[in-house]
Amino acid sequence: xxxxxxxxxxxxxxxxxxxxxxxxxxxxxxxxxxxxxxxxxxxxxxxxxxxxxxxxxxxxxxxxxxxxxxxxxxxxxxxxxxxxxxxxxxxxxxxxxxxxxxxxxxxxxxxxxxxxxxxxxxxxxxxxxxxxxxxxxxxxxxxxxxxxxxxxxxxxxxxxxxxxxxxxxxxxxxxxxxxxxxxxxxxxxxxxxxxxxxxxxxxxxxxxxxxxxxxxxxxxxxxxxxxxxxxxxxxxxxxxxxxxxxxxxxxxxxxxxxxxxxxxxxxxxxxxxxxxxxxxxxxxxxxxxxxxxxxxxxxxxxxxxxxxxxxxxxxxxxxxxxxxxxxxxxxxxxxxxxxxxxxxxxxxxxxxxxxxxxxxxxxxxxxxxxxxxxxxxxxxxxxxxxxxxxxxxxxxxxxxxxxxxxxxxxxxxxxxxxxxxxxxxxxxxxxxxxxxxxxxxxxxxxxxxxxxxxxxxxxxxxxxxxxxxxxxxxxxxxxxxxxxxxxxxxxxxxxxxxxxxxxxxxxxxxxxxxxxxxxxxxxxxxxxxxxxxxxxxxxxxxxxxxxxxxxxxxxxxxxxxxxxxxxxxxxxxxxxxxxxxxxxxxxxxxxxxxxxxxxxxxxxxxxxxxxxxxxxxxxxxxxxxxxxxxxxxxxxxxxxxxxxxxxxxxxxxxxxxxxxxxxxxxxxxxxxxxxxxxxxxxxxxxxxxxxxxxxxxxxxxxxxxxxxxxxxxxxxxxxxxxxxxxxxxxxxxxxxxxxxxxxxxxxxxxxxxxxxxxxxxxxxxxxxxxxxxxxxxxxxxxxxxxxxxxxxxxxxxxxxxxxxxxxxxxxxxxxxxxxxxxxxxxxxxxxxxxxxxxxxxxxxxxxxxx
Amino acid sequence: xxxxxxxxxxxxxxxxxxxxxxxxxxxxxxxxxxxxxxxxxxxxxxxxxxxxxxxxxxxxxxxxxxxxxxxxxxxxxxxxxxxxxxxxxxxxxxxxxxxxxxxxxxxxxxxxxxx
Numbered sequence: 001x002x003x004x005x006x007x008x009x010x011x012x013x014x015x016x017x018x019x020x021x022x023x024x025x026x027x028x029x030x031x032x033x034x035x036x037x038x039x040x041x042x043x044x045x046x047x048x049x050x051x052x053x054x055x056x057x058x059x060x061x062x063x064x065x066x067x068x069x070x071x072x073x074x075x076x077x078x079x080x081x082x083x084x085x086x087x088x089x090x091x092x093x094x095x096x097x098x099x100x101x102x103x104x105x106x107x108x109x110x111x112x113x114x115x116x117x118x119x120x121x122x123x124x125x126x127x128x129x130x131x132x133x134x135x136x137x138x139x140x141x142x143x144x145x146x147x148x149x150x151x152x153x154x155x156x157x158x159x160x161x162x163x164x165x166x167x168x169x170x171x172x173x174x175x176x177x178x179x180x181x182x183x184x185x186x187x188x189x190x191x192x193x194x195x196x197x198x199x200x201x202x203x204x205x206x207x208x209x210x211x212x213x214x215x216x217x218x219x220x221x222x223x224x225x226x227x228x229x230x231x232x233x234x235x236x237x238x239x240x241x242x243x244x245x246x247x248x249x250x251x252x253x254x255x256x257x258x259x260x261x262x263x264x265x266x267x268x269x270x271x272x273x274x275x276x277x278x279x280x281x282x283x284x285x286x287x288x289x290x291x292x293x294x295x296x297x298x299x300x301x302x303x304x305x306x307x308x309x310x311x312x313x314x315x316x317x318x319x320x321x322x323x324x325x326x327x328x329x330x331x332x333x334x335x336x337x338x339x340x341x342x343x344x345x346x347x348x349x350x351x352x353x354x355x356x357x358x359x360x361x362x363x364x365x366x367x368x369x370x371x372x373x374x375x376x377x378x379x380x381x382x383x384x385x386x387x388x389x390x391x392x393x394x395x396x397x398x399x400x401x402x403x404x405x406x407x408x409x410x411x412x413x414x415x416x417x418x419x420x421x422x423x424x425x426x427x428x429x430x431x432x433x434x435x436x437x438x439x440x441x442x443x444x445x446x447x448x449x450x451x452x453x454x455x456x457x458x459x460x461x462x463x464x465x466x467x468x469x470x471x472x473x474x475x476x477x478x479x480x481x482x483x484x485x486x487x488x489x490x491x492x493x494x495x496x497x498x499x500x501x502x503x504x505x506x507x508x509x510x511x512x513x514x515x516x517x518x519x520x521x522x523x524x525x526x527x528x529x530x531x532x533x534x535x536x537x538x539x540x541x542x543x544x545x546x547x548x549x550x551x552x553x554x555x556x557x558x559x560x561x562x563x564x565x566x567x568x569x570x571x572x573x574x575x576x577x578x579x580x581x582x583x584x585x586x587x588x589x590x591x592x593x594x595x596x597x598x599x600x601x602x603x604x605x606x607x608x609x610x611x612x613x614x615x616x617x618x619x620x621x622x623x624x625x626x627x628x629x630x631x632x633x634x635x636x637x638x639x640x641x642x643x644x645x646x647x648x649x650x651x652x653x654x655x656x657x658x659x660x661x662x663x664x665x666x667x668x669x670x671x672x673x674x675x676x677x678x679x680x681x682x683x684x685x686x687x688x689x690x691x692x693x694x695x696x697x698x699x700x701x702x703x704x705x706x707x708x709x710x711x712x713x714x715x716x717x718x719x720x721x722x723x724x725x726x727x728x729x730x731x732x733x734x735x736x737x738x739x740x741x742x743x744x745x746x747x748x749x750x751x752x753x754x755x756x757x758x759x760x761x762x763x764x765x766x767x768x769x770x771x772x773x774x775x776x777x778x779x780x781x782x783x784x785x786x787x788x789x790x791x792x793x794x795x796x797x798x799x800x801x802x803x804x805x806x807x808x809x810x811x812x813x814x815x816x817x818x819x820x821x822x823x824x825x826x827x828x829x830x831x832x833x834x835x836x837x838x839x840x841x842x843x844x845x846x847x848x849x850x
Numbered sequence: 851x852x853x854x855x856x857x858x859x860x861x862x863x864x865x866x867x868x869x870x871x872x873x874x875x876x877x878x879x880x881x882x883x884x885x886x887x888x889x890x891x892x893x894x895x896x897x898x899x900x901x902x903x904x905x906x907x908x909x910x911x912x913x914x915x916x917x918x919x920x921x922x923x924x925x926x927x928x929x930x931x932x933x934x935x936x937x938x939x940x941x942x943x944x945x946x947x948x949x950x951x952x953x954x955x956x957x958x959x960x961x962x963x964x965x
Contacts, residue, residue: 489910629872
């Protein structure tokens with residue numbers, strides 16, 4: 001079948017996308033074959049147990065499995081750790097195939113009591129003769145061995161299947177595909193049950209002969225799983241993802257420790273154990289009522305067979321109709337709650353219903369538990385494993401799914417036996433309602449525990465998911481800040497530049513560099529040239545490329561505190577202030593740009609009296625950008641409100657805009673009220689309005705953030721990028737600033753819808769449209785940081801853009817858990833790897849367009 | 851200052867002649883040119899500074915702003931043929947730790963391909 005047709009066909013059962021269709025179908029086929037096999041084995045097991053073991057032994061079969069499964073887990077963990085995955089799966093399947101022949105042989109010998117076909121080898125004959133004696137002697141011990149083997153088979157096979165799913169798919173893929181897998185399993189169950197029932201009912205074959213059908217199915221499963229891994233190796237190599245390999249060599253204890261070390265896995269194990277214990281107790285409620293209601297053994301067996309077939313049918317319908325939709329629309333967050341909530345409600349009903357309705361109630365309770373277990377609970381349970389790091393996942397999965405699972409079932413049986421012995425149920429066998437209600441109290445305790453644990457597990461889930469979403473690159477500002485002192489760098493470049501302009505300016509800048517204080521040019525003359533020359537010569541080396549050292553004597557100069565003090569004292573002299581005040585007027589009127597620059601620079605060290613501030617105002621309007629830049633620096637020192645409009649005007653000039661932003665930001669808190677209205681004024685130049693958000697971002701107050709959000713809500717396209725950039729910066733730098741979801745979410749939704757518009761109605765050629773959409777998506781993610789952890793959002797964005805197939809999938813899954821339904825439905829078609837037609841279809845559906 | 855833009859494979863190359871300084875800048879700045887390329891979907895930017903004799907604080911600000919814009923979009927921003935004098939200042943100011951600098955523009959282009 002062509003990939004497209006295959007994809008369309010599979011989409012009936014799950015959300016399957018192009019390239020994953022073959023792997024998904026093959027894995028689903030594998031699961032089909034496994035459950036097909038198990039549901040053939042299951043009736044044989046039940047039939048033999050009922051036929052050859054007394055009823056009082058039944059709970060002990062569960063307990064025995066619970067105790068012995070630990071050894072299997074240990075062996076399995078060892079194999080999984082030592083063997084490559086493909087070899088491990090092949091070896092396990094071959095073992096099960098061989099075992100089936102052995103069991104068939106044992107049951108056949110027991111039934112016929114005849115020696116097998118004679119063989120030429122004499123020792124072989126002796127062996128079969130010994131078996132003929134041993135099997136009847138130890139009977140029904142082989143039945144218990146078979147029951148245990150059957151439990152091991154189903155637990156291991158299902159665990160192996162989900163291990164394969166984890167190997168091949170990421171969490172987001174798995175969430176989409178889990179519906180298809182579970183469908184495969186349910187169909188396998190129905191096929192197996194139907195085949196077993198028909199063959200035995202029609203007396204075509206004996207029950208034990210059904211075991212000979214199973215090896216054929218398992219051989220097919222063997223072929224199927226090898227195809228999956230062979231294909232996966234090819235895809236991994238192409239995508240750059242690491243190949244699936246065996247984990248570190250650790251044993252059973254290490255598997256236990258791996259679970260113990262992780263809070264998430266401990267909670268997961270506890271959650272699954274609670275669910276299993278509750279399920280086990282519901283099962284005993286069911287058995288108690290059925291035993292009481294249907295006394296005839298044949299009728300009871302028939303009723304149970306029909307009941308389980310009905311459960312499979314209901315599970316299939318329920319699964320096809322709901323599981324995929326619930327997971328897609330509501331995610332794991334809500335899907336995880338469904339089973340415990342419904343079962344609690346159902347279990348509470350036992351205290352209200354009359355005795356006559358008990359059979360109906362218990363069928364509903366047991367049926368509900370099994371249906372959820374077959375469908376949504378199974379899906380969620382497996383999805384919860386997906387984000388666990390690979391080196392831990394398989395150890396944990398085997399331990400939890402095999403040991404904890406069976407141990408919890410055994411614990412349920414133990415609790416039932418304890419209650420049974422404490423309450424002496426055998427004397428009240430005529431009052432099933434009382435017994436069921438007493439078990440019901442215990443069941444409710446575990447159901448509530450299950451419910452609480454689902455919340456705790458889900459709370460931990462995003463943290464586990466995030467571990468696999470690592471940043472792909474460092475954000476630009478962070479990368480610069482990590483290595484470069486930008487202010488100092490700019491000062492150094494200014495100093496170098498000023499040398500060619502004016503010696504005075506040069507010295508001034510040298511001293512700026514030396515101690516961070518400004519130095520008026522006139523002061524240089526008072527201090528004498530010699531000392532300055534010494535400093536200047538030090539700077540000369542900047543231009544002497546052959547020289548090895550920059551700033552020789554720099555440390556000496558910084559240490560020269562007496563010299564620095566002298567400068568400070570001169571600045572404070574009233575005579576200096578007076579002379580400078582008188583000279584400023586003359587200098588400002590000067591035609592010399594250098595003089596005006598020096599004056600603009602000097603003002604920063606002068607007392608801010610009215611003439612000085614007036615002079616600064618004039619310099620801020622100087623036609624020379626160089627002069628204005630120095631004036632802006634002085635304005636940032638004096639921070640006078642009357643200068644704000646003049647500084648704002650410089651925002652429109654690309655040559656002075658950055659310095660004007662710095663000057664305004666230096667005003668600090670309080671400037672918001674002065675520049676906020678300018679941001680809102682549509683008659684202000686666009687360049688000015690675009691530059692103001694950055695100033696507000698640097699001020700970084702709550703008021704600044706509120707102004708930006710308010711302005712964003714006006715939805716003006718021309719300043720949108722600047723507003724989002726500024727908000728992103730505040731969020732990154734000022735964690736104390738709060739953003740109300742109520743205010744941000746509508747804007748986020750609006751931005752996403754604009755992205756959808758671009759995708760549906762491209763503004764130009766494909767390349768341009770894609771670029772425009774990419775810019776829009778970046779903006780959306782930046783704005784999203786206001787509502788969620790900035791690191792999480794940035795990492796998700798980076799991985800979606802440049803990650804491997806797996807990290808993209810983890811990122812999508814993380815977003816799936818963070819965002820609400822409406823945002824997801826609109827955003828995901830924009831960021832997922834979809835064919836254009838599919839993308840358009842999903843977007844139209846999300847935007848409710850025809 | 852004269853800035854010419856050309857493309858080689860998936861790299862946008864800005865050939866700059868003259869001095870990157872405030873007084874020589876027209877309304878279109880280096881950063882605005884880089885941003886325009888980023889808006890067009892280009893993500894690999896190379897500045898050929900072979901013809902640049904001097905950079906002032908404004909020029910450095912433009913280069914850093916261009917680097918930040920490119921980096922934030924997951925792009926690569928590199929310099930080539932920078933003069934020894936400028937390289938020395940870049941080293942003092944640690945700019946070389948942030949900006950990837952290549953002696954030869956062909957090598958720089960190859961490095962984009964490798965990444």
